[in-house]
Amino acid sequence: MSLSALVRAELDRHDWDSLRCGCGEPAGHVPMMFEAIIEAGTPGDMAGYTLANHLERETNLFEASVPAVGVLLAALAGDLSPLARAEFLTTLWRLTSGDSQLGDECRARCREGFWVVGRIGLTGSAEEAETVADIVEFIDLDEERSAYYQSLLRERTRAKTKRHRVV
Template sequence: MRASLLELERHDWEALRCGCRESGAHLPETFSRLLEARTIEETVGYRLDGHLEEQSMLFEVAPHAVPVILAALNEDLPAFVRSHFLTVLWRLVTGESHRSEAEAGSPDLEEDCCAGAREGIWLLYHEAASGDVETALDILEFVDPDEARFEAFRSALQDRLKRKRS
């Protein structure tokens, strides 16, 4: 039993607007394919780009995807899937609502994405300490309300990277 798949099932994706101009009904399959992939070839045709966001413009499905991504990052994933999820999460927390979403009454999807990402703040710090340092720190810069903590972690991680390179 995987937490990411359980979280995926909690949402009514069909009732949510997707960036591809359809409902989000196809997203559970996309997420499942990514979560189960062990080779890059298995992900062909299954990306989140253009669905949760398009050029950092967010759609209604975006905040619902954040906890799925966080749950997935807590699992054993191939590096290419982990990297895709981190990049997508970065786009979600740094984006803004697509004009169509603002007109539909959801002008602050980025705030919802940031709030969702805050729920996994220590997972993101773990990722920064042991995985993709730069992307995780870029996400944390937007979601961690404790600037002193963020700067302390960033400084410590940069010092560690400098020592490794020396």
């Protein structure tokens, strides 16, 4: 896969070098990590490229986390390999479950892109539906809406899982 114009725009609109990264360095290398994950064709191509410990570490978030949510949503809105989509959904789940003010900011940004993750949950795999249900739980949609989508996504997870067991 190649980098979409939307992902490039989201990456370019931030001064990553001015943001703190979880590895202790400025986050100037984070855009390259996004690019490598998106462009990886195989797990081997992605070896060594992960956003874990750069954007978050054990629910502790870093300055680079907040703008990364926009990049994740831009990437998830387009065509991705299953490997990249799994990495980005898992990363989004970690960021939306994070502690602190940065976690609140990540959740607010994710709420803005709810339709992107909602579409994946309603059309993707059982595992993706489960991850999206967890994200919906964290991002604090209004109570009725959150309960509705969590129920819908978890039922979809059960139905898809049951269907795979029968086959």
